[in-house]
Amino acid sequence: MKSLKFITAVMVFAAAVSASAAPLLNGLALEQQFNKDRYIAAVYSDTLADSAGVILDENTTRRLEIRVVADSLSARRLRNQWMEAIAINNSGSSLSAQADNMVTFANLFSGRLKKGDQLRIDFDGASGASTVSLNGIQLGRIEDRKFFTTLLRSWVGPVPPSTEFREGLLAAGDVDSGLLGRYELLEPTDARVLELSEANEENSEEEEQAESGSRPETEKPKPSKPKVAANIPPPSLASVAKPKAPATQQPAPASKPEPAQPRPQPKPARKAAQEVEEEEDQPLTADVLLARQIYHSMLLRHTYDFLQYPQRALERNQEGSIRIRVTIDPAGRVRDVQTVQASRFNDLNRAAVSAIKSASPYPKVPPALAKNDYEFSVPITFRLPD
Numbered sequence: 001m002k003s004l005k006f007i008t009a010v011m012v013f014a015a016a017v018s019a020s021a022a023p024l025l026n027g028l029a030l031e032q033q034f035n036k037d038r039y040i041a042a043v044y045s046d047t048l049a050d051s052a053g054v055i056l057d058e059n060t061t062r063r064l065e066i067r068v069v070a071d072s073l074s075a076r077r078l079r080n081q082w083m084e085a086i087a088i089n090n091s092g093s094s095l096s097a098q099a100d101n102m103v104t105f106a107n108l109f110s111g112r113l114k115k116g117d118q119l120r121i122d123f124d125g126a127s128g129a130s131t132v133s134l135n136g137i138q139l140g141r142i143e144d145r146k147f148f149t150t151l152l153r154s155w156v157g158p159v160p161p162s163t164e165f166r167e168g169l170l171a172a173g174d175v176d177s178g179l180l181g182r183y184e185l186l187e188p189t190d191a192r193v194l195e196l197s198e199a200n201e202e203n204s205e206e207e208e209q210a211e212s213g214s215r216p217e218t219e220k221p222k223p224s225k226p227k228v229a230a231n232i233p234p235p236s237l238a239s240v241a242k243p244k245a246p247a248t249q250q251p252a253p254a255s256k257p258e259p260a261q262p263r264p265q266p267k268p269a270r271k272a273a274q275e276v277e278e279e280e281d282q283p284l285t286a287d288v289l290l291a292r293q294i295y296h297s298m299l300l301r302h303t304y305d306f307l308q309y310p311q312r313a314l315e316r317n318q319e320g321s322i323r324i325r326v327t328i329d330p331a332g333r334v335r336d337v338q339t340v341q342a343s344r345f346n347d348l349n350r351a352a353v354s355a356i357k358s359a360s361p362y363p364k365v366p367p368a369l370a371k372n373d374y375e376f377s378v379p380i381t382f383r384l385p386d
Contacts (some may be wrong), residue, residue, distance in 0.1 A: 024173060025175060026045045026055065026171065028042050028169070038070050038358075043170075044060045044069070045124065047060055051165075058125075059125050067116070075113050076353075079106050084293075086153070086293070087297055089159055099286040108140045117135050117188055118136075120133045126205070135188045137196050158300070163319075295365070302359055303378050305354075312347050323378065326377070340377065
């Protein structure tokens with residue numbers, strides 16, 4: 001009888017350990033800009049898979065993690081890049097439903113991340129909650145089962161940062177040993193953890209004082225629910241991965257005259273590796289976030305109308321991913337074009353830049369988004385049909 005009880009106890013303990021076990025490392029991917037390493041991204045999951053459909057299962061315990069490689073990284077620029085990727089990998093209805101959660105998530109980011117910092121988003125498959133932490137310090141918690149999948153789709157959806165980035169995350173546990181070694185060595189210093197802990201305590205105290213000393217309970221404002229404009233469909237980028245007709249068959253836009261010089265004004269001097277970044281003063285709200293996402297999808301689709309697969313690249317079976325940062329003035333005229341991430345093939349890189357220059361002028365910048373220049377990034381994937 002005692003043996004039976006012992007075996008039962010062991011089985012219960014093993015089941016408890018299994019249930020609480022951390023998810024497994026599914027894949028790693030290195031994020032680069034201007035040929036400089038920025039961070040290593042990781043996807044963990046209870047179920048190892050090379051399929052995005054399996055990893056996106058909303059009932060599976062998963063984790064996203066970013067470990068910073070660069071000496072310094074703008075948290076706000078990282079946030080903005082993430083918001084853009086979310087906008088082009090999720091439907092309009094999903095963006096509208098998750099707008100408030102996205103604002104909550106985005107407002108957790110501030111200042112600059114430093115080398116060794118570990119940003120984690122843990123999803124509990126049982127409760128459906130996502131916990132955001134930095135170097136082990138909890139920043140926030142979002143109680144919405146679909147929120148985590150909305151984030152993850154920006155990495156493994158139809159338009160990831162690059163095809164290599166997506167493939168690295170969908171490795172089903174078969175990760176590159178060299179990249180894994182780098183990833184495991186990236187840890188924050190004790191001084192950095194203490195710095196963040198003290199800053200987090202100060203923020204918590206300020207929030208408590210603001211909540212306790214301002215308005216009576218009866219005067220709590222009701223948050224407005226943002227809406228997605230009905231006449232703007234969610235971005236669909238599947239056609240970008242397929243080559244278009246040869247150059248002789250591409251129709252020229254009839255309503256648009258031949259663009260003049262792509263840079264009518266002197267090009268601003270670039271800072272070293274674009275490391276000096278301006279922080280935006282505009283507070284992020286659900287309405288502003290949705291307006292940016294809608295406008296960004298318009299800019300991308302406008303660009304893709306001018307995109308053409310180079311004939312020589314077709315003949316040589318060349319494929320690749322390019323990401324370009326574009327700056328336009330309020331009227332939509334292109335002021336600056338910078339290749340953030342290039343492919344291995346010059347023909348593809350030139351075709352991507354050419355499409356952006358030909359697309360000028362873009363739709364005008366909505367006054368609510370920017371009074372001066374507006375910056376956005378364009379991911380372009382050249383992929384031959386199967």
